[in-house]
Structures are given as C-alpha cells and as structure tokens.
Amino acid sequence: MNTRRLIVLTIAASLLAPLAGCVTNAATGRRQFNSLSRAEEIQLGTEAAPQLAAEYGGPMGNASLQAYVRRVGMSMVPGVEGDYASLPWEFTLLDSDVINAFALPGGKVFITRGLAEKLDDEAELAGVLGHEIGHVTAEHADKRITSQMIVAGIAIGVSVATQDEDSEFLRVGVPALVGVGGQGFLLKFGRDEELQADGLGMRYMSRAGYDPSGQLDVMRVLAAASQGPRQPEWASTHPHPESRIKAIQQKLNNRYKDVHGERYQNRYHNEFLSRITH
Numbered sequence: 001m002n003t004r005r006l007i008v009l010t011i012a013a014s015l016l017a018p019l020a021g022c023v024t025n026a027a028t029g030r031r032q033f034n035s036l037s038r039a040e041e042i043q044l045g046t047e048a049a050p051q052l053a054a055e056y057g058g059p060m061g062n063a064s065l066q067a068y069v070r071r072v073g074m075s076m077v078p079g080v081e082g083d084y085a086s087l088p089w090e091f092t093l094l095d096s097d098v099i100n101a102f103a104l105p106g107g108k109v110f111i112t113r114g115l116a117e118k119l120d121d122e123a124e125l126a127g128v129l130g131h132e133i134g135h136v137t138a139e140h141a142d143k144r145i146t147s148q149m150i151v152a153g154i155a156i157g158v159s160v161a162t163q164d165e166d167s168e169f170l171r172v173g174v175p176a177l178v179g180v181g182g183q184g185f186l187l188k189f190g191r192d193e194e195l196q197a198d199g200l201g202m203r204y205m206s207r208a209g210y211d212p213s214g215q216l217d218v219m220r221v222l223a224a225a226s227q228g229p230r231q232p233e234w235a236s237t238h239p240h241p242e243s244r245i246k247a248i249q250q251k252l253n254n255r256y257k258d259v260h261g262e263r264y265q266n267r268y269h270n271e272f273l274s275r276i277t278h
C-alpha cells in the first residue's frame, strides 16, 4: 500500500473512534469536526516530534536556554481554554539558523535559534510561542487532516480493515505528514488560521502578563527578515504577513487598548540572548 493511501485510510479509521467527532472548540468557540481523538493528536505529535526536531539541528544542548523557553511557554498554559492546559505541553529551542517556529498536535511547540536571535524581548518570544499554542488549541492540524480527507473523498467503509495498521501509520505516515524542511502538510496553514493563531496568541500572552504589542513587533521582525536575499522559511509556513499585521494592529487599538503588560527586555538579553553560542 502506498504511503498516501495508507495515511488516508488510517485517518479514515480514526473517524470511527468514539472520542472523535463534531465538537465546539473551547479556544475558538467554533464547531469543528475532529477526525482525531485527543489521544491520537498527542500520539501523532509525540511520534513526529523527534523527526521534526532532527530536521532543525535537534534541541539546543544548553539546559538554561531550554528552561528559559519552557518557562515563557508554560507561563501561558494556565490561560488556555477548556482542558487544553492538561496537554503534555513542551517548548523546545532548536539549533538551527533557519527562521521559523511551529507546533505539532498535542502541545509540542518549537522555535529555532535563528528566530529567537532576531527577537528583542521576552514579550516577543511569548508572541511567537503564544501563536503556536493557538494553532494547537484551535486544532488547526486536525482541521487540515479532516479537509484533506474530504478532498480525497474518503469512503468510511474501507477504513475498518486498517484499524490494525496504527503503528504502520505512525512509522510511515508521520514522516510524510511532517515533511522535510517545515513544508509538511501539518505545519502549513492558511490565512484564516494564521489570523486566528495570532488572536489566540495575543490573548494567551496578555493573560500571562506580557505586553500584547509584542506580537506586532514579531511581525515587524519577520517582515524585516523577509527583505533579505533569502526569504525566511517562516514566510512559507506562515503566509499573509500584511493582513496579519493589519489584524494585530486593529486588536491593539481596540480590545487591548488599555492592556499594558511587560516586555522583559533586559532579562531576555542577559539571561537568554547573551548565552547563545553557535
């Protein structure tokens, strides 16, 4: 059986899982059809994480740098909706010059050294991590998988026989889903999903006491990086920067008009940036 067919069939099999189905997402408030159960999302993320990390130089070895990123990420977890706080959240700094950040279903969040070095304070780091948390809580990857199934015209009937191929799905299917160089199916979202993740990110960072305008500065940093000869990889996994900047600015002018959180610029430079060695 070819990989694509295997993935499609196995995902179809999960449609039959009792925990999956049409639910109201606690973060977005929207009804959405989840083809993966919560346990499957976690399993998919856990299986895919090592391969994805390895493609970006693996986790940085410096424990204090990892602890810094983890602390900032975890500070936002109590502010997420519903029972998403109970996901096995992990925040990992990857040893790569590539400018990017991404998340896997189930709460695995990654930021590259290349992106972290472009940031100027902790609120901006919270902006990046909060955006990725938003992709997880809005279950965007699950939505992608579901729409892919609809496009592929899945017949539920054929899926029953594949129930015993779960481990095969994880062995063969996960590499295909994650893809090489961050171009994978699970890491690439559309305009609406990017705007939604920005909005959720601003909500989470402000709940944790960070200045939500950090999110706008992240976009400025990324826009500046895009001026160079090489487009940052971030640009392909996080498209539509113009509409994102506009939407973030609008939120700052309205909902967050009187919200002023912390930036922690000195701490970011002294305890994080200065300790990064190549």
Ligand SMILES: [Zn+2]
Binding pocket: 131, 135, 189, 193, 194, 197, 237, 238
């Ligand atoms: Zn995104």
